[in-house]
Amino acid sequence: MTHLKVGDKAPDFSALDEQGNRISLSDYKGKKLVVFFYPKASTPGCTAEACNLNDNYERFQSLGYEILGVSADSAKRQTNFKAKYSLQYPLLADEDKAVIEVFGVWGPKKFMGKEYDGIHRTTFVINESGIIEDVIAKVKTKAHAEQILDV
Template identity: 85%
Template sequence: MTHLQVGDKAPDFSAKDEQGNTVSLSDYKGQKLVVFFYPKASTPGCTAEACNLNDNYDRFKSLGYAILGVSADSAKRQSNFKNKYDFKYPLLADEDKSVIEAFGVWGPKKFMGKEYDGIHRTTFVIDENAVITDIISKVKTKAHAEQILPA
């Protein structure tokens, strides 16, 4: 789905998080970053994925990773999602889809025989120099941390 490949520079982005703070790729310069794109806050798959990453947050942090969740939900919806599950990382409210489109994760999807445009659940692992080191497009929502972190 995405046009990006391992070894590419991550797209520079800037968007508001659930609290209205501007978050940019440059904020993570010198740090490893996991950017996960999910279709909709508070839905079962997205909740499982976000909670799995949150449950492993200390492990990510100890290995030098920051985490950033992104969907096209409103800041209010992202804020409710974060507060309900006490996520330790920011959620971008990418309502204009600028970050989603920069990473190439918006496109046609099928669900129950219907075709529509939406976010393809995809995770990008980015190194300290903003280079993409991994792209996970077949996300296991309940065991996503294991797909990202070395055993």
């Protein structure tokens, strides 16, 4: 789905998080960053993925990683999702899909025989220099931290 691959420079982005703070790739310069794209806040798979990353947040931090979640949900929906599950990292409310499209994770999907456009659940691991170190397209929602950290 995405045109981005390991070794590519991560696309620059700027979008508002659930609290209205502007977040850009440049904010993470010198840090490792996990950017995970998910279809819809508070759905079972997205909740499992977000909570798995949250449960391992201290481990990520101890290894120098920051985490950023992205979906096309509204800021209100992202705020409710973050509060309900006590998520410790920002969630971008990318309603205009600017970040989603620059990372190339928007496109045709199939579910129960119907085809529609949506977000492909994909995670990008970006190093301190802004280079993509890993692209995970087959996300295991309940064991995603292990997919990222045990590479």
